[in-house]
Amino acid sequence: MARGVRRTNIFREAMDYRYFLKLLKKFCKQCNIEVICWCLMTNHFHLLIKTNDIHVGNMVRSVLSAYAKYFNKKYGFEGHLFDKRFTSCLVEKTSYFLEVSRYIHLNPVKAGLVKNPIDYKYSSYGLYVNEKHDDFTVRDRLLGEINDDPDVAAQIYKIFVEGSGSHKKNEDLIRAEMKEDEQWMP
Numbered sequence: 001m002a003r004g005v006r007r008t009n010i011f012r013e014a015m016d017y018r019y020f021l022k023l024l025k026k027f028c029k030q031c032n033i034e035v036i037c038w039c040l041m042t043n044h045f046h047l048l049i050k051t052n053d054i055h056v057g058n059m060v061r062s063v064l065s066a067y068a069k070y071f072n073k074k075y076g077f078e079g080h081l082f083d084k085r086f087t088s089c090l091v092e093k094t095s096y097f098l099e100v101s102r103y104i105h106l107n108p109v110k111a112g113l114v115k116n117p118i119d120y121k122y123s124s125y126g127l128y129v130n131e132k133h134d135d136f137t138v139r140d141r142l143l144g145e146i147n148d149d150p151d152v153a154a155q156i157y158k159i160f161v162e163g164s165g166s167h168k169k170n171e172d173l174i175r176a177e178m179k180e181d182e183q184w185m186p
Helices: 014-031 056-075 094-110 125-129 139-143 150-162 168-177
Strands: 034-040 044-050
Touching (some): 014 034, 044 094, 094 139, 094 150, 125 150, 139 150
Antiparallel strands (some): 034 044
16 A cells, blocks of 8 residues: 555546556566555555565555656656555455455445445456456456355455445454554545
């Protein structure tokens, strides 16, 4: 996760989101990193990734540096775009893996941008519950933890994410680990 310096927006228009995703795809492919979940908010973003041989910091620094150059040139700015170092946490347990994915996919709902996570277009959630796919989100990694049948797994995941039960306790734990507070929301 990384956010804009002084909580400023890092994405201003649709092209900015698309360019960031293009960079993410490029550098993840170069670094042999799998993108499992993602959500791009106006002033920050979340990624759930699986690393292989490379330290995640190298990939993230490459994406952030290239995107900051693009953003500053496009909008006539100089200096830092992102605040501090990105925040990362290790996800080892399957239960925590699923909770983090839900947290990421519900971020736009919690921020009040949409009522349903499927309505937010700058998130991988639609790739999980619809039949469309992109060419870099590795949805089988997550869905395979739920059920061997991808269609059944997608239905179960939708219920898991959109269910009416309270997730506050788990969300608070994730938020604390990522050092995120309510002020991160747009």
